[in-house]
Each structure stands twice: as structure tokens, then as C-alpha cells.
Amino acid sequence: MKLLYFAWVRERIGKADEEVEAPAHVRTVADLVGWLSGRGEQYAYAFENPKVIRAAIDRAHVRADTALAGAHEIAFFPPMTGG
Amino acid sequence: MKLLYFAWVRERIGKADEEVEAPAHVRTVADLVGWLSGRGEQYAYAFENPKVIRAAIDRAHVRADTALAGAHEIAFFPPMTGG
Amino acid sequence: MMRTIRLQREDFDAGAEQAALARGRPDIGALVAFTGICRGDGISAMTLEHYPGMAEEEIARHVEEAERRWSLKGVTIIHRFGRLVPGDNIVLVVTASAHRAAAFAAAEFLMDYLKTQAPFWKREERGDSASWVDAKAADDQAAERWNRRADAAE
Amino acid sequence: MMRTIRLQREDFDAGAEQAALARGRPDIGALVAFTGICRGDGISAMTLEHYPGMAEEEIARHVEEAERRWSLKGVTIIHRFGRLVPGDNIVLVVTASAHRAAAFAAAEFLMDYLKTQAPFWKREERGDSASWVDAKAADDQAAERWNRRADAAE
Numbered sequence: 001m002k003l004l005y006f007a008w009v010r011e012r013i014g015k016a017d018e019e020v021e022a023p024a025h026v027r028t029v030a031d032l033v034g035w036l037s038g039r040g041e042q043y044a045y046a047f048e049n050p051k052v053i054r055a056a057i058d059r060a061h062v063r064a065d066t067a068l069a070g071a072h073e074i075a076f077f078p079p080m081t082g083g
Numbered sequence: 084m085k086l087l088y089f090a091w092v093r094e095r096i097g098k099a100d101e102e103v104e105a106p107a108h109v110r111t112v113a114d115l116v117g118w119l120s121g122r123g124e125q126y127a128y129a130f131e132n133p134k135v136i137r138a139a140i141d142r143a144h145v146r147a148d149t150a151l152a153g154a155h156e157i158a159f160f161p162p163m164t165g166g
Numbered sequence: 167m168m169r170t171i172r173l174q175r176e177d178f179d180a181g182a183e184q185a186a187l188a189r190g191r192p193d194i195g196a197l198v199a200f201t202g203i204c205r206g207d208g209i210s211a212m213t214l215e216h217y218p219g220m221a222e223e224e225i226a227r228h229v230e231e232a233e234r235r236w237s238l239k240g241v242t243i244i245h246r247f248g249r250l251v252p253g254d255n256i257v258l259v260v261t262a263s264a265h266r267a268a269a270f271a272a273a274e275f276l277m278d279y280l281k282t283q284a285p286f287w288k289r290e291e292r293g294d295s296a297s298w299v300d301a302k303a304a305d306d307q308a309a310e311r312w313n314r315r316a317d318a319a320e
Numbered sequence: 321m322m323r324t325i326r327l328q329r330e331d332f333d334a335g336a337e338q339a340a341l342a343r344g345r346p347d348i349g350a351l352v353a354f355t356g357i358c359r360g361d362g363i364s365a366m367t368l369e370h371y372p373g374m375a376e377e378e379i380a381r382h383v384e385e386a387e388r389r390w391s392l393k394g395v396t397i398i399h400r401f402g403r404l405v406p407g408d409n410i411v412l413v414v415t416a417s418a419h420r421a422a423a424f425a426a427a428e429f430l431m432d433y434l435k436t437q438a439p440f441w442k443r444e445e446r447g448d449s450a451s452w453v454d455a456k457a458a459d460d461q462a463a464e465r466w467n468r469r470a471d472a473a474e
Binding site: 179180181182192193197202204205206266269273 | 338351358418420
């Protein structure tokens with residue numbers, strides 16, 4: 001699946017997007033955050049406070065306990081500051 | 084003192100303004116409405132329902148029990164419908 | 167605070183008024199504009215009568231009240247009088263503030279008061295007849311809520 | 321209902337957008353426009369990042385929600401992205417309705433949601449340093465009140 005990162009999540013990870021194959025035990029958004037955090041210190045830094053991380057699956061806001069099944073595009077970003 | 088009439092109050096009375104000398108017993112806005120109502124049927128028609136008549140003394144909204152003392156310009160009109 | 171109040175027979179340019187209020191003012195973060203337009207629901211024209219002198223003073227009093235309640239950077243109010251046809255502009259209220267909550271609240275407050283306290287009267291033409299518009303209870307209630315609330319937000 | 325949603329790097333003409341929404345529509349009696357402007361309180365510039373695709377979809381969902389809650393004749397939303405300097409326009413929300421209460425409420429609702437739900441992020445430059453703007457609790461509370469209230473006023 002495709003991952004997208006925005007704002008300081010993107011800056012900390014050091015890339016705007018990537019393709020990943022997560023292992024089978026990664027079933028929810030929270031699982032994915034945990035798995036990504038173990039991939040390197042830039043990921044650990046980006047996700048150090050999971051409570052402030054927002055996620056979207058296929059362009060719609062989702063909660064951390066949402067299942068990843070069927071997701072094509074998953075985005076991680078800080079709270080929005082538009083308007 | 085100078086009287087001004089607006090909207091259907093003006094139309095019913097048949098004039099936009101006039102100078103009057105009210106007798107001494109006319110002390111409040113309500114007294115003035117009563118006295119004017121006795122001056123002819125066009126006035127009686129204009130003031131037939133005193134509850135809906137609004138008044139201003141010297142360009143500020145006033146209540147019916149407001150004293151006329153010192154008033155230069157008294158206006159009568161229906162509820163406002165601006166905006 | 168920049169304050170502009172105009173009563174006029176002529177049309178106004180809502181966009182130009184908004185731009186004029188914000189120009190060169192980097193302390194303004196929020197601009198709210200309300201434009202009231204003559205609707206065509208069965209009427210062929212509308213004539214707005216006003217009380218010259220009092221109308222300006224009454225509007226100025228409410229602008230001062232809005233300035234006391236909210237932190238405003240500028241207010242522009244333009245109210246037309248005379249004969250208007252459907253689609254014509256009637257009234258413009260523009261409020262400027264650092265933040266949106268104050269600008270929105272002040273614009274609503276000013277419109278509610280214009281509707282019920284500013285000395286203007288509308289006469290509508292429908293076919294061959296003309297009649298004075300009755301004041302709406304809903305407008306009185308909208309204005310009344312500002313007396314109940316102490317929420318001088320922002 | 322006329323609906324325009326645009327995300328763009330270029331500036332917009334708030335007055336022209338308002339005029340375009342109302343033109344030839346004598347059923348519109350009330351037009352409310354909110355313009356958000358980049359303030360100059362210590363910042364030299366601001367860069368707005370957004371999530372292309374999701375931003376448009378998220379805004380469209382909230383416009384649909386506003387249409388369900390209020391009787392609207394038209395909505396225009398324009399949100400800029402890229403680098404802006406103090407005084408630059410950031411966002412425009414225009415709502416049109418027969419009556420003012422619906423137009424005001426819908427414009428406030430849409431702004432509250434743009435602030436907290438639309439995928440945009442602001443990065444401010446102050447002197448030599450730049451930092452991402454923190455989300456404000458006040459904005460979350462402003463958006464939250466629409467979930468509590470059932471006052472779909474006209």
C-alpha cells in the first residue's frame with residue numbers, strides 16, 4: 001500500500017511518500033504506526049507521540065483503531081491548521 | 084415643536100412633517116399621540132393602534148411614557164423594516 | 167478603528183469596500199461581509215424610506231456597541247434608500263478583526279440591529295398594488311438574543 | 321445549488337466571486353463572505369501545505385453537510401496553498417441563501433470545519449527560523465459546537 005506523509009511528519013521521516021508491504025499482523029492504523037516506528041529512528045521520531053498523529057485512509061479521516069483491510073492510500077499528518 | 088411622520092403613518096396623516104404647539108397637559112409621548120388623534124380623522128386613523136406606533140425624540144428611540152420636556156423634533160413611525 | 171457609515175441612493179461595490187477596509191492592514195486576519203439583496207419573490211420593486219439624520223446616528227450607536235463587545239479593526243456599513251428592483255443590493259455590512267469569531271459575531275449583531283432598530287421602512291410593489299412590509303417577529307427575536315447573551319467572544 | 325470549490329496557488333478576487341454567485345439569482349437575499357488573510361504579527365511569510373485530492377473531497381463533504389443543515393442557494397470555497405506573505409488572502413468562503421440566518425450559520429460552520437478538518441498545514445517563518453503552527457484548542461471547540469447544536473435555523 002501507498003503511504004503519504006505531510007507537514008512535520010513528512011519532514012521527520014524525510015520523504016513525502018513510499019510503498020510498503022506490512023506484515024500480516026499489522027491490521028489497524030495503530031498497528032501500522034507501531035510497525036513503522038520500528039523501521040528506523042526517523043520513523044520513531046515522527047511517531048514518538050502517536051496521540052497527535054492523524055490518519056486518513058483513501059482520503060477520509062480515520063481513527064487509530066480502524067482496520068487497514070482494502071486500503072490503497074494511507075496518510076499520516078499532524079492536526080490540521082488550515083483556514 | 085416639530086413633528087415628523089414616516090411610512091404609513093406619514094401616508095395616513097397626509098404630510099411628512101409639521102410644527103405644532105401642544106397644550107400644557109400633553110406631557111408624554113403617549114399624551115401627544117392622544118392629543119394628535121383628536122385633531123382629525125386622518126390622525127385618528129394613523130394612531131388607531133398606538134401599540135404599533137414607534138417614536139423618536141431628537142433622533143433617539145423613546146418609549147410611550149417618555150416626557151416631551153425639551154424635545155425639538157418628535158418622529159412617529161411603524162416598526163422598522165430595514166436591512 | 168476604521169469606521170465608514172453611508173446612506174445612499176446609489177449602488178455600492180461590495181468587493182471594493184471589503185478590499186478598502188483590509189488594504190495595508192496586516193493586523194486584520196478575518197473579514198466578514200454581509201450583502202443584503204432585493205429578492206424577487208413576487209415583487210416588482212421595493213422603495214426604502216428612511217429618517218435622514220437619525221438613521222446615521224442609530225447605525226453609529228450600534229457600531230460603537232459592537233466595538234465595545236468585540237475586538238474589531240474596522241466596520242463598513244452602507245444602506246441604500248429609494249426604489250430598488252429584484253437583484254439590487256440593499257445593504258452591506260463589513261467587519262474586520264484579527265480573528266474570525268469576532269468578525270462573524272459583530273456582522274450578525276449589526277445586521278440584526280439594522281433590521282429592527284435602524285429607521286428604514288420597506289414598501290413593496292406587487293403588480294398594481296403596493297404595501298408596507300410588516301416587521302417580522304423573527305427579526306425582533308434575532309435582535310433580542312444580543313441582550314440575553316454575555317458571550318463577548320474574542 | 322451552485323457549488324464551487326477551488327484549491328489554488330494564485331490569489332482570488334473575493335468581490336468577483338461574491339458577484340458571480342449572486343448574479344442572475346433573484347432568489348438570493350443574503351450573501352455572506354468570509355475572507356481569511358495572512359496576519360503580520362511577527363511572521364515574515366507562511367507556507368501552506370495540503371493533501372491534494374483529499375482536501376477537495378473533505379471540503380466537498382462539508383459543503384454537502386451544510387446543504388443538509390441549511391437552505392442554501394450557493395457556496396463558493398477557495399483555499400490557497402504555497403507561500404504567502406502578510407496581507408495575502410488565504411481562504412474565501414461565500415454562502416448564499418434567501419435569508420441571512422442560514423447564510424451566516426453556514427459560513428461559520430464551513431470555516432470552523434476548514435480550520436480543523438481540511439488537510440492543510442501552516443508553516444510560519446519568523447526571522448531566520450520556521451515552525452509548523454500548532455492546532456488551536458479554540459478551533460477544535462469551535463468545530464465541536466456544531467455537533468452539539470441541533471439548531472438548523474433556516
